[in-house]
Amino acid sequence: MADPLKLGLAGIGTVGTGLVQLIAARADTLAARTGRPIEIVAVSARNRRKKRGADVSKMRFVSDPVALANDPEIDVFVELIGGEEGAAKEAVEAALQAGKHVVTANKALLAHHGPALAALAEKNGVALNFEGAVAGGIPVVKAMREGLQGNDITRVFGILNGTCNYILTKMEREGRDFADVLKEAQEQGYAEADPTFDVGGFDTAHKLSLLTSLAFGTRPGSTAVYVEGIETITPTDIEAATDLGYRIKLLGVALRTDSGIEQRVHPTMVPKDTAIANVDGVSNCVAIDGDFIGDVMLIGPGAGGGPTASAVMSDIIDIARGIVLRPFGVKATNLKAYKKAAMRTHEGGYYIRLSVYDRTGAFAAIAQRMAMQNISLESIVQRRPSDERPGQGKTPRKKGAPQASIVMVTHETTEAAVRKALAAIQKDGHVDSKPQMIRIEKL
Numbered sequence: 001m002a003d004p005l006k007l008g009l010a011g012i013g014t015v016g017t018g019l020v021q022l023i024a025a026r027a028d029t030l031a032a033r034t035g036r037p038i039e040i041v042a043v044s045a046r047n048r049r050k051k052r053g054a055d056v057s058k059m060r061f062v063s064d065p066v067a068l069a070n071d072p073e074i075d076v077f078v079e080l081i082g083g084e085e086g087a088a089k090e091a092v093e094a095a096l097q098a099g100k101h102v103v104t105a106n107k108a109l110l111a112h113h114g115p116a117l118a119a120l121a122e123k124n125g126v127a128l129n130f131e132g133a134v135a136g137g138i139p140v141v142k143a144m145r146e147g148l149q150g151n152d153i154t155r156v157f158g159i160l161n162g163t164c165n166y167i168l169t170k171m172e173r174e175g176r177d178f179a180d181v182l183k184e185a186q187e188q189g190y191a192e193a194d195p196t197f198d199v200g201g202f203d204t205a206h207k208l209s210l211l212t213s214l215a216f217g218t219r220p221g222s223t224a225v226y227v228e229g230i231e232t233i234t235p236t237d238i239e240a241a242t243d244l245g246y247r248i249k250l251l252g253v254a255l256r257t258d259s260g261i262e263q264r265v266h267p268t269m270v271p272k273d274t275a276i277a278n279v280d281g282v283s284n285c286v287a288i289d290g291d292f293i294g295d296v297m298l299i300g301p302g303a304g305g306g307p308t309a310s311a312v313m314s315d316i317i318d319i320a321r322g323i324v325l326r327p328f329g330v331k332a333t334n335l336k337a338y339k340k341a342a343m344r345t346h347e348g349g350y351y352i353r354l355s356v357y358d359r360t361g362a363f364a365a366i367a368q369r370m371a372m373q374n375i376s377l378e379s380i381v382q383r384r385p386s387d388e389r390p391g392q393g394k395t396p397r398k399k400g401a402p403q404a405s406i407v408m409v410t411h412e413t414t415e416a417a418v419r420k421a422l423a424a425i426q427k428d429g430h431v432d433s434k435p436q437m438i439r440i441e442k443l
Ligand SMILES: NC(=O)C1=CN([C@@H]2O[C@H](COP(=O)(O)OP(=O)(O)OC[C@H]3O[C@@H](n4cnc5c(N)ncnc54)[C@H](O)[C@@H]3O)[C@@H](O)[C@H]2O)C=CC1
Pocket: 010, 011, 012, 013, 014, 015, 016, 044, 045, 046, 047, 063, 064, 065, 079, 080, 081, 082, 083, 087, 105, 106, 107, 108, 132, 133, 136, 189, 190, 191, 192, 193, 302, 303, 304, 305, 308
């Protein structure tokens, strides 16, 4: 048996604890599968004495993660702290500079600094592996970096945030309140330290930018992604979607278009009978369209200690087996800048909900504004008056302001046309709040 592979683990929270448990439970199997024992020799965390679901008492404690990254005893630095700057970034850079392999689940860090960190890893001949960073336990980074390398990828999309999918599922299936379900997702360890990253769509954007890079050989960068979160989705939208034959999912979509690469994250109505519409709870799914393989879809747990530890472990196993690949598939310095398709060029169907003052001429004026932008309507229905605010449950309506809720579904049109029509409708003063607009994806 070869010498042990020695790990330094920074961060013993949800994922770190899962990893300690996995290595403790599988020590013999891992050694048999890789030909070397795998041991965590030192750990770093904010609080040394915190009660955890795993025993770290026999591991050396190093309070400074940068010191741990430079520790001469370790071969691999496992970063499970989180955050795009600060301790995580400094420690990962230190580890790569010291010639240590790095395994991380930190998508925020890679979405912002991926090319520079990958270049540093390549320069030092070490791995920078990040399977846990995208879609939790689903082995999608491996699938794209290895399994699908023979293909030209045209589109990659999916449900990439477990917290949001958990919230949307519970709101739809159990009629639960947004804030209440978010709290539950936090208690389960699914949410980011700042859950705005989840519900605001930014975590999905980080993951999507990594998938885009793996799919198209481009430089990852989440600022190129158009982002909307799920905070504005109300029970009325969920109910209307059901009546129209859709489910609402937070999707990340990256595809080649004639105007460049389109990258967008937003709540999306997907037909109820599609596979993606039936990915529920904390599960994620990633769909990849390749020229030789056709369409592939991977579904599995997108967050949580166990599933993410499974992904982190697969990265460590590669290192134990002596497999070191370029982090983004191609040489980091060859990752391409690319033309970004502007969101206004996006084409598709739209669901629009307006809270309209119930007075003569309002409906006709709205229909006219849509017609002026050549938007043709598939359906228009009046629903019961809206008496709720996004993410906050029910609130009383303003006295003396009778409203009607109108739901329109458009045929295929452009984002630019819809935005112009909605701006004009708002300016006309017939609506009492910002129109709700959800894109429809036929898939
Ligand atoms: N929780 C999940 O389901 C998933 C999390 N991730 C990613 O994995 C990483 C870790 O996430 P969680 O385990 O959920 O976080 P967590 O908040 O549960 O744990 C973070 C750990 O880092 C430690 N830490 C924070 N600042 C530190 C510092 N300056 N020095 C030393 N230790 C420090 C904390 O003490 C804690 O042990 C993040 O990048 C997250 O985005 C990825 C996939 C799924």
